[in-house]
Amino acid sequence: MSTSRGTAWFIAIVFAVLFAAPLFWGVSDLIEYPAYAGGRTPWLLLILGVVVPVAAYVGAALVARGRTPLLRVVVFAAGLGVASGVTISVIAWALSRFALLG
Amino acid sequence: MEAMARPTDPAPEGDDDLDDEALSWAGDEEQGRARPRLAATGDGDPVGAAAEADDDEDLDLEERAPRDVAGGFVAVVGGILYLALTVGWIYSVQLPVTAAPSQGFPGPIVWQFGKFVAMIGAPLWFGAVIVLTRGRVGLRLGWFALGLALLLPWPVLLELAG
Numbered sequence: 678m679s680t681s682r683g684t685a686w687f688i689a690i691v692f693a694v695l696f697a698a699p700l701f702w703g704v705s706d707l708i709e710y711p712a713y714a715g716g717r718t719p720w721l722l723l724i725l726g727v728v729v730p731v732a733a734y735v736g737a738a739l740v741a742r743g744r745t746p747l748l749r750v751v752v753f754a755a756g757l758g759v760a761s762g763v764t765i766s767v768i769a770w771a772l773s774r775f776a777l778l779g
Numbered sequence: 780m781e782a783m784a785r786p787t788d789p790a791p792e793g794d795d796d797l798d799d800e801a802l803s804w805a806g807d808e809e810q811g812r813a814r815p816r817l818a819a820t821g822d823g824d825p826v827g828a829a830a831e832a833d834d835d836e837d838l839d840l841e842e843r844a845p846r847d848v849a850g851g852f853v854a855v856v857g858g859i860l861y862l863a864l865t866v867g868w869i870y871s872v873q874l875p876v877t878a879a880p881s882q883g884f885p886g887p888i889v890w891q892f893g894k895f896v897a898m899i900g901a902p903l904w905f906g907a908v909i910v911l912t913r914g915r916v917g918l919r920l921g922w923f924a925l926g927l928a929l930l931l932p933w934p935v936l937l938e939l940a941g
Binding site: 699762764770773 | 931938
């Protein structure tokens with residue numbers, strides 16, 4: 678395995694671990710919120726919270742292909758920012774508009 | 780014996796012009812690109828590069844100038860919007876609605892990191908789009924629009940909406 682290929686894998690794996698946090702929050706919300714909300718569960722919002730972290734990682738991995746290590750890190754970090762931002766937004770929506778966990 | 784030319788001696792006029800044409804394209808100075816772009820010709824042949832530059836110069840300038848202006852305009856408008864997104868996220872992460880959902884370790888630490896990443900997400904997206912879409916205005920516009928939709932600071936928008 679060449680050095681650049683090894684670096685690319687290293688960056689991808691490190692960010693996979695970092696992307697696990699917003700994915701965990703998304704899955705956790707999807708499991709916990711329906712118990713509180715019952716019939717008012719915002720399913721679309723909760724599903725978005727799970728889909729976006731995965732889509733952001735896959736999208737970042739595709740865009741980062743063939744780039745320099747620095748650009749790879751920037752692209753993955755931007756994707757992580759999107760994943761974290763969407764997760765926080767989903768929770769803010771759930772708390773303020775659906776009065777969940779209140 | 781003939782005296783050697785010193786670095787301070789003025790170069791013959793014709794040679795200087797030829798060098799300039801061979802090593803740069805018209806408009807490079809305005810764009811801050813003073814370095815030669817021989818690699819773009821593929822074979823790295825300076826003579827071929829100069830001839831190619833001469834042939835395509837007029838056509839290239841006509842095509843590139845509006846595109847560069849449009850790309851620059853999109854970058855400036857995008858910069859303003861993404862600055863607004865960043866400010867929105869700086870406010871958002873301070874709101875009670877974005878407090879850590881769980882108190883047990885390592886929840887709050889990971890949550891704080893997530894809020895920090897969300898805060899710097901907009902400038903990172905902007906930087907990545909600028910670097911990756913050089914010379915492609917439509918693509919730049921599309922990626923800016925996608926980032927704008929994904930990075931909206933909902934916590935502060937919901938707070939403002941009441």
